[in-house]
Amino acid sequence: MTQEFILETRGLTKEFRGFTAVDDVNLRVREGHIHALIGPNGAGKTTVFNLLTKFLPPTRGEILYRGKPITNMRANEIARLGLVRSFQISAVFAHMTAMENVRVALQRRLGTSFHFWKSEKSLEHLNDRAIELLDEVGLKEYADVLTVEMPYGRKRALEVATTLALDPTVMLLDEPTQGMGAEDVDRIVELIRRVSKGRTVLMVEHNLSVVSRLCDRITVLARGSVLAEGDYEAVSRDPRVREAYMGSDAETEEEASA
Numbered sequence: 001m002t003q004e005f006i007l008e009t010r011g012l013t014k015e016f017r018g019f020t021a022v023d024d025v026n027l028r029v030r031e032g033h034i035h036a037l038i039g040p041n042g043a044g045k046t047t048v049f050n051l052l053t054k055f056l057p058p059t060r061g062e063i064l065y066r067g068k069p070i071t072n073m074r075a076n077e078i079a080r081l082g083l084v085r086s087f088q089i090s091a092v093f094a095h096m097t098a099m100e101n102v103r104v105a106l107q108r109r110l111g112t113s114f115h116f117w118k119s120e121k122s123l124e125h126l127n128d129r130a131i132e133l134l135d136e137v138g139l140k141e142y143a144d145v146l147t148v149e150m151p152y153g154r155k156r157a158l159e160v161a162t163t164l165a166l167d168p169t170v171m172l173l174d175e176p177t178q179g180m181g182a183e184d185v186d187r188i189v190e191l192i193r194r195v196s197k198g199r200t201v202l203m204v205e206h207n208l209s210v211v212s213r214l215c216d217r218i219t220v221l222a223r224g225s226v227l228a229e230g231d232y233e234a235v236s237r238d239p240r241v242r243e244a245y246m247g248s249d250a251e252t253e254e255e256a257s258a
């Protein structure tokens with residue numbers, strides 16, 4: 001084991017009443033990479049994410065962060081280590097403005113035991129940081145807009161800003177382009193590319209065109225097991241991967257590159 005893998009699983013297994021949803025998965029995510037977890041419907045991708053972020057306890061196996069076991073840590077401890085899941089954990093509040101949502105996320109990071117942000121000066125500091133984060137995701141002009149009134153793609157960008165507020169080392173992105181039109185997809189791809197600088201990203205993504213454009217490494221899951229791993233070119237050429245995708249409603253490689 002070397003430190004170059006920031007996140008690793010060994011023999012990770014999850015059974016649901018005798019049904020093995022995740023079966024002996026050895027995942028190795030290299031520091032600084034954008035790593036995709038792909039696979040047909042029901043392959044176990046979401047379950048792996050739920051295991052990594054402690055929404056579910058594993059039946060067997062180990063999870064390591066920078067070489068140290070984190071299998072028995074709680075969700076908040078994992079987040080404090082810098083392993084932060086976007087889109088589900090950092091859901092935004094519909095009736096707050098974009099700015100207020102980012103501020104809440106920043107305050108959450110400071111923790112309720114710290115009250116220094118209540119001083120005038122630190123409030124200003126929070127505002128400055130919130131504006132910076134909104135700017136980073138291209139939402140500066142939405143600062144005072146209620147989240148409920150923002151277009152869908154912009155809401156997802158706001159979720160990225162609230163995730164960045166937690167200062168993640170590893171960002172886990174759960175289908176970041178789901179339900180988006182082409183224009184929003186392009187914007188989110190650029191956004192992920194930008195915010196991944198100096199960070200590691202692990203993402204579940206169905207859109208293979210997004211995966212091919214963004215990801216350094218891809219792990220393909222099928223029926224709970226790792227079917228293949230490599231860069232996009234290697235994985236998309238693999239006959240086992242092609243077969244696994246046939247008959248599923250996921251995009252084929254041809255569709256993705258069309």
Ligand SMILES: Nc1ncnc2c1ncn2[C@@H]1O[C@H](COP(=O)(O)OP(=O)(O)OP(=O)(O)O)[C@@H](O)[C@H]1O
Binds near residue numbers: 019021042044048
């Ligand atoms: N809580 C649960 N209880 C029982 N079975 C479950 C549970 N969660 C997931 N499963 C089953 O485990 C398998 C893997 O599901 P999972 O949602 O992880 O797949 P996925 O790859 O994320 O699929 P999709 O691409 O459709 O989101 C599926 O057969 C699913 O029905």
